[in-house]
Amino acid sequence: EVQLVESGGGLVKPGGSLRLSCLASGFTFSHYSMNWVRQAPGKGLEWVSSISSSSNFIYYADSVKGRFTVSRDNAKNSLYLQMDSLKAEDTAVYYCARGQYSGSYYGVSWGQGTLVTVSS
Amino acid sequence: EIVLTQSPGTLSLSPGERVTLSCRASQSVTSSYLAWFQQKPGQAPRLLIYDASTRATAIPDKFSGSGSGTDFTLTISRLEPEDFAVYYCQQYGNSPFTFGPGTKVDIK
Numbered sequence: 084e085v086q087l088v089e090s091g092g093g094l095v096k097p098g099g100s101l102r103l104s105c106l107a108s109g110f111t112f113s114h115y116s117m118n119w120v121r122q123a124p125g126k127g128l129e130w131v132s133s134i135s136s137s138s139n140f141i142y143y144a145d146s147v148k149g150r151f152t153v154s155r156d157n158a159k160n161s162l163y164l165q166m167d168s169l170k171a172e173d174t175a176v177y178y179c180a181r182g183q184y185s186g187s188y189y190g191v192s193w194g195q196g197t198l199v200t201v202s203s
Numbered sequence: 204e205i206v207l208t209q210s211p212g213t214l215s216l217s218p219g220e221r222v223t224l225s226c227r228a229s230q231s232v233t234s235s236y237l238a239w240f241q242q243k244p245g246q247a248p249r250l251l252i253y254d255a256s257t258r259a260t261a262i263p264d265k266f267s268g269s270g271s272g273t274d275f276t277l278t279i280s281r282l283e284p285e286d287f288a289v290y291y292c293q294q295y296g297n298s299p300f301t302f303g304p305g306t307k308v309d310i311k
Contacts, residue, residue, distance in 0.1 A: 118300075120248075120302075127289075127291065127302060127303075127304050127305045128240070128242070128248060128291050128293075128302045128305070129302060130293065130299060130300045130301060130302055133298075133300060142298040142299070142300065143299075144299045145204070145299060178247055178248070180248075183253065187295065188295040188298075188300045189236075189238040189250065189253055189293055189295045189300070190240075190248065190250060191250050191253075191259065192250075193247035193248055193249070194247065195247055196247060
């Protein structure tokens with residue numbers, strides 16, 4: 084069974100940093116692209132970032148480009164999102180989602196999300 | 204950036220009804236790389252359809268997707284109580300891989 088467990092969320096002040104992690108199990112992690120999608124309270128889904136299976140291709144939303152960095156460690160079955168220079172508008176539940184295959188960028192399986200709150 | 208528009212914003216329907224949801228793109232979606240998701244309150248999204256018309260694993264055939272270019276449709280043939288939710292489309296043909304704003308289907 085595919086499992087994705089996000090961690091690392093919490094309360095941070097504007098301008099601060101957080102690192103989110105997503106631990107994967109139940110599938111061969113290194114074979115699949117991975118994605119981060121967020122959802123602000125009461126709002127819709129917003130795609131944040133995607134990374135191909137071997138990290139050769141990385142994509143970011145304009146709203147986070149230059150502030151967020153996605154990475155993965157296939158040996159540890161883990162996906163990461165380093166978030167710097169955080170703003171109030173980054174407050175959201177952050178989901179990690181597995182792609183369909185190596186270079187697909189829609190979420191087939193999703194974690195339950197981790198809440199990031201940016202507030203002073 | 205491809206902007207996706209979903210209409211209507213909210214639909215109030217009764218169980219048993221057929222529903223058609225629209226997703227319109229500001230420019231042509233490469234290779235019909237469009238997905239549909241369902242999300243219920245407090246839950247993560249669930250993939251329903253990918254590549255515009257292919258049902259995801261374990262998705263019942265009451266859900267169907269169609270379309271190409273800039274116009275896409277998700278149809279639920281007969282609404283059941285568990286289908287009342289928010290539905291999102293997402294294009295993944297060109298980065299940024301944008302979502303539409305969602306259509307809420309609620310009980311009349």
